Amino acid sequence: MRPAFFLAALASLAGTHANPEPDLAGTIWDDIKDAVTCAGCEGLLGALKLATGLGQTAMENIVIGACKLAKIEDSDVCEGIIKEEGTAVYYTLKNLKVGSHTSKTFCSSIAGLCEYPDIRPYNLTFPVAKSSATRPPPSGQSPIRVAHISDTHVDLDYTPGANAQCTKPICCRSFTPEDAPGKTSTPCGPWGDHHCDPPLRLEDSMMDAIAALDPAFSIYTGDVPPHDIWLVNQSSVLQSLNSTYANLGKLGLVYAALGNHDTAPVNLFPSDTVPASHNPQWAYDALTSDWTGLVQGPFSSMTEHGSYSIVHPNSNLRIISYNSVFYYKYNFYAFQEPMEYDPDNQLQWLISELQAAETAGQRVWMIAHIPTGNTDTLHDYSHYLDQIINRYSASIAALFFGHTHTDLFQVSYSNYSARSADSATAIGYVTPSMTPDSGAPAFRIYDIDPVTFAVLDYTVYTADIDSADSPNTAPKWVKYYSAKEAYGSLLSPPVTDPSVELTPSFWHDVTVKMEDDDSVFQAWWGRTTRDYNVTECNGDCATDKICSLRSGDAQFNCEGPGTPFQITKRSDGSSEVQLDRPLCEDAVLTRIVGGLAQQGVDAEKYVREQVERYGNV
Numbered sequence: 001m002r003p004a005f006f007l008a009a010l011a012s013l014a015g016t017h018a019n020p021e022p023d024l025a026g027t028i029w030d031d032i033k034d035a036v037t038c039a040g041c042e043g044l045l046g047a048l049k050l051a052t053g054l055g056q057t058a059m060e061n062i063v064i065g066a067c068k069l070a071k072i073e074d075s076d077v078c079e080g081i082i083k084e085e086g087t088a089v090y091y092t093l094k095n096l097k098v099g100s101h102t103s104k105t106f107c108s109s110i111a112g113l114c115e116y117p118d119i120r121p122y123n124l125t126f127p128v129a130k131s132s133a134t135r136p137p138p139s140g141q142s143p144i145r146v147a148h149i150s151d152t153h154v155d156l157d158y159t160p161g162a163n164a165q166c167t168k169p170i171c172c173r174s175f176t177p178e179d180a181p182g183k184t185s186t187p188c189g190p191w192g193d194h195h196c197d198p199p200l201r202l203e204d205s206m207m208d209a210i211a212a213l214d215p216a217f218s219i220y221t222g223d224v225p226p227h228d229i230w231l232v233n234q235s236s237v238l239q240s241l242n243s244t245y246a247n248l249g250k251l252g253l254v255y256a257a258l259g260n261h262d263t264a265p266v267n268l269f270p271s272d273t274v275p276a277s278h279n280p281q282w283a284y285d286a287l288t289s290d291w292t293g294l295v296q297g298p299f300s301s302m303t304e305h306g307s308y309s310i311v312h313p314n315s316n317l318r319i320i321s322y323n324s325v326f327y328y329k330y331n332f333y334a335f336q337e338p339m340e341y342d343p344d345n346q347l348q349w350l351i352s353e354l355q356a357a358e359t360a361g362q363r364v365w366m367i368a369h370i371p372t373g374n375t376d377t378l379h380d381y382s383h384y385l386d387q388i389i390n391r392y393s394a395s396i397a398a399l400f401f402g403h404t405h406t407d408l409f410q411v412s413y414s415n416y417s418a419r420s421a422d423s424a425t426a427i428g429y430v431t432p433s434m435t436p437d438s439g440a441p442a443f444r445i446y447d448i449d450p451v452t453f454a455v456l457d458y459t460v461y462t463a464d465i466d467s468a469d470s471p472n473t474a475p476k477w478v479k480y481y482s483a484k485e486a487y488g489s490l491l492s493p494p495v496t497d498p499s500v501e502l503t504p505s506f507w508h509d510v511t512v513k514m515e516d517d518d519s520v521f522q523a524w525w526g527r528t529t530r531d532y533n534v535t536e537c538n539g540d541c542a543t544d545k546i547c548s549l550r551s552g553d554a555q556f557n558c559e560g561p562g563t564p565f566q567i568t569k570r571s572d573g574s575s576e577v578q579l580d581r582p583l584c585e586d587a588v589l590t591r592i593v594g595g596l597a598q599q600g601v602d603a604e605k606y607v608r609e610q611v612e613r614y615g616n617v
Helices: 005-017 024-034 039-052 056-071 075-095 101-111 200-212 235-251 283-293 343-360 379-391 481-491 503-516 518-528 538-547 589-598 603-616
Strands: 144-149 217-220 254-256 308-311 317-321 362-366 398-402 408-413 424-430 442-448 455-463 477-482 566-569 575-578
Touching: 039 056, 039 075, 039 101, 039 603, 056 254, 056 589, 056 603, 144 200, 200 235, 200 442, 200 455, 200 477, 217 235, 235 254, 235 283, 254 317, 254 362, 283 481, 317 575, 343 362, 343 379, 343 503, 379 424, 379 442, 408 503, 408 538, 424 455, 424 503, 455 481, 477 481, 481 503, 503 518, 503 538, 518 538
Parallel strands: 144 217, 217 254, 317 362, 362 398, 398 424
Antiparallel strands: 144 442, 308 317, 408 424, 442 455, 455 477, 566 575
């Protein structure tokens, strides 16, 4: 899923001023509230460009110093993360123009301090106008099973008995003598821990459980390596890819998609407008080799940057797997100057493949890592993708994603001003992760109409990793819930016939039921994390969550981009910066500035002093 984010940390500096006021947290809070025009963030970007003028090494050292001073992470983590991401950050900042659409998109999507700029109009060219065709009726034939797996994040260095609650972004390794088995009071179990990425044996166990359910084929929506983002390199990524894709091979036919973790450094997939020296071609080549070994028959089309189209054998189903990381807000290369409308012409490629499917009368599954409507997808690209999905909605049976580690869905609409069952056009299924940080490790099994390839139902299976104390006794993978059982009987009229599709309208009606009956919402809310560590969500929280389910186009997602850290008022009237480590994100650098504020350090003043010092060397 999501790693440390350099730009998010830099953007969070936007709320500071170079003055020695004792209540710096309060000053930050006031500045954040006043930054509605993005002026604070863009002013910071100008200062950071000065730092790039000193060279990449100096810029990296300045931020490493800030990370260590704030004591947000251990020194080796500070150095490793910043050195890994430094090349991309330096390139992006050096070419950025303050005040441009790019910088405004940066300040809104990364820092969450400002309003998003308006979507840039882009004339997508469709070869043929949309017809009046609708979704085909159910065939009534016996369904087939399809498995959906995502975000495995296997840690090949997982050490049973090691410290599960260490000081690093990822634990369950013997980073220090105190973290070693027998030396810690919080040891991790043989099959995993909720504070860690899973051991290989858990993935082995999951593959055995899926194979026993005998799926006709499987889909895998990316993110193979673990979250050791300050240590990751080409060698470790290739080792992870080889291990997990060999395991996936046990399931027979598998269609896969690229995840943001599937390279080193993480997230960084530039388009061809960036110099070739930045391109992780080795990752693309490795994934192409792995994918070729899993599919049966030739690809209909394959790009050079992690996307392909293929017709499922002896069927009318076309699988289109595309590189969603081009549109990811933490892919620093997305912030080109100016921002590209269609990186590597992938949108036009999607149109051509969807048109080919429509012309041939084929059904389509689109698979990718990051959901199109998720707030991690930049608004311009989310809007363009949703336009394409709406144009070909009659051909698209469903979309399949991962990335969030939680159990979700998203609905697209032909009219977002009047979101209704009638205007619901497409459904995206977001499967929970195998890595257990957001809840029990999980996978889905879909019941699929073998003619229309519509989703008739899905069942989530989970494993209780805390129940297995012996490395020789695997946890049991058991049914957690069925979508049709959980929601179908609640609707009016009920949708319980096993041969009936879970249409986009069905899922819209589920969101309406959530609005009308809080118990339905709360049950869904618990399922998102497999009833693990369920936080309270009422009122505005519930409203925003329901809105997010109705956001195939991210600009209509009410949850917004979020903020780098939270500032609250204590009972004595002073301010306090809250810096809880975000779930899965390992957002080390987003917390640097918050840590400086906690310790009474003027962050911007510190950076400016360091720039001046390096400039005088």
